[in-house]
Amino acid sequence: MSTNQVAEQVWTTPDGAPARFIWNQRRFVAWAKPLPWIARIPWWEVDADRGPNPADRGVEQAMWQVEAKALDNGEILIFDLGLIDPPQWRIRAVFS
Numbered sequence: 001m002s003t004n005q006v007a008e009q010v011w012t013t014p015d016g017a018p019a020r021f022i023w024n025q026r027r028f029v030a031w032a033k034p035l036p037w038i039a040r041i042p043w044w045e046v047d048a049d050r051g052p053n054p055a056d057r058g059v060e061q062a063m064w065q066v067e068a069k070a071l072d073n074g075e076i077l078i079f080d081l082g083l084i085d086p087p088q089w090r091i092r093a094v095f096s
Contacts, residue, residue, distance in 0.1 A: 007089040028068035
């Protein structure tokens with residue numbers, strides 16, 4: 001499921017990978033090692049507040065794919081998370 005929501009809070013490992021987070025008032029913990037990857041963001045979705053020069057805004061975003069377990073009911077989901085403006089993380093997609 002594609003989404004574009006901001007995670008309520010994200011805690012990371014020393015190397016910057018999401019370790020646990022809160023989304024939709026639910027707590028999740030990484031169940032497997034998060035996988036880093038680079039997403040290509042359409043230029044028209046790039047945040048205009050990142051600077052007056054479009055080249056400074058970039059069209060690539062560092063992402064993490066995280067298999068996470070919900071602490072409330074044990075549901076395991078796969079999330080695509082991207083760091084947008086530290087400390088904000090955007091959840092781009094959720095898969096069951």
